Amino acid sequence: MRKNVTLVMVLAMIISLLAACGGKEESNNAAAPAPSEGAKLEKPALKIGATAGPYSDMVSKAIKPIMEKKGYTIEVVEFNDYVQPNKALANGSIDANLFQHIIYLKKFSADNKLDLKEVISVPTAPMGLYSKKFKTLEEIKEGSTLAVPNDPANLARTLLMLQDIGIVTVKKDADPSKISEKDIEQNPKNLVVKPLEAAQLPRTVDSTDLAVVPGNFALAAKMDLTSAIKLENMNENYRNVVAVKTADIEAQFAKDLKAVIESPEFEKAIDEQFKGFSKPEWMAKK
Template structure:
């Protein structure tokens, strides 16, 4: 009889304890672009919940707001960019965001609906590039590697079309927001597209790109936050979860080389 009376009390007490633990979970907001960043964050969300971190994923489709929101203190961290882009953003916007952990590389590629190889690229062909400084330069460096152009400084990671020293095929360049590049493929001869936007548009970087960066790319995507939050337990748990063997296996199995682990 005693146990029958105490059982409901224990059940209520356990439920209250669990509710209390959930209520005291540390909240962590992270801005991300949809693929693969938000997808990877969704995978680690239950892992972080077990460690007392409630992950709030904020999805963005541009490359400016995720950094600005973190710099302004509205969001704790972001996951969408590589170090050269971060350096460029910090310089341009006078911010001091910091990278806290590498996760993966998205090999940058060139796509076309009009040609099957660079040998078919005609004199005066129209080439679309991302309009942000770091990715625009990344595109030019990749074109240089293919022998299509030559830059004044072959290693300039912030080169623009004005830094082209040799352009034997008289290529014309159109600079557009990175997210729009897959949509304008029918209107240009060649477009240099970030892998996350290529995948969102149904392109397979391994199969569809005319040429693509190798695994030696220095453009690894990383988790970014502020100087004040970089050593917080929640941020450290996030990085640890994203650099786990499970995430590495998921990237390798799902993307088959289109995205490569960087840890």
């Protein structure tokens, strides 16, 4: 009889303990708040590549601060050539880049079988015609020496700019990918055209009559863009773009990058810190 009573008491204690644990667990579960439907998801850390100089500055000073206000963590990755930024983007080492115009992006992607896509164009440093000897186009003397970039991409832009301002005319059938000074059809002032490496051009401004200097090299040499005799009337195809992998074009971070660049805060940063940059048509029309 005593054994039966003891067994009953033990069973009662076990049931009581189980009930208490169950109640405690239910109590704990009830105390944990359910995530609200509008809860903010944590934004990712992004790596944005850019060539050292004005475009890494643009990411650091005009894009990064606004993206970080949106909750992103941004790391700026600097490159010193025009090959690695796209390869790094394609292999996932970085999430976006800013250094190239759309023509270069499409050709490089096709040549290297990369699937990359532009997000939006940005204000871009224009080429300029610089001189320490002449202040206006009208002052340029016959037979003056004119230093120009020797790579086809920059030379094509140079000759189109010189044609646009009335200094030369270019053959209509000139191939932009193989263009040279031999494609100049008319040269009324008999300028002596001297092709040089683009990076050397800022140094020639002091030693030659005239020099056409691409904007990024001018800024790297601490030149004032607004001191040019004439700045390029930039074709939209030559404006630099933010690029991502095509698979990411609809990703939220790509949409946020586009929204940031379209924001008044971004344009204000450009006006204050990137004087002389040529704005894309979409921005100029706002």
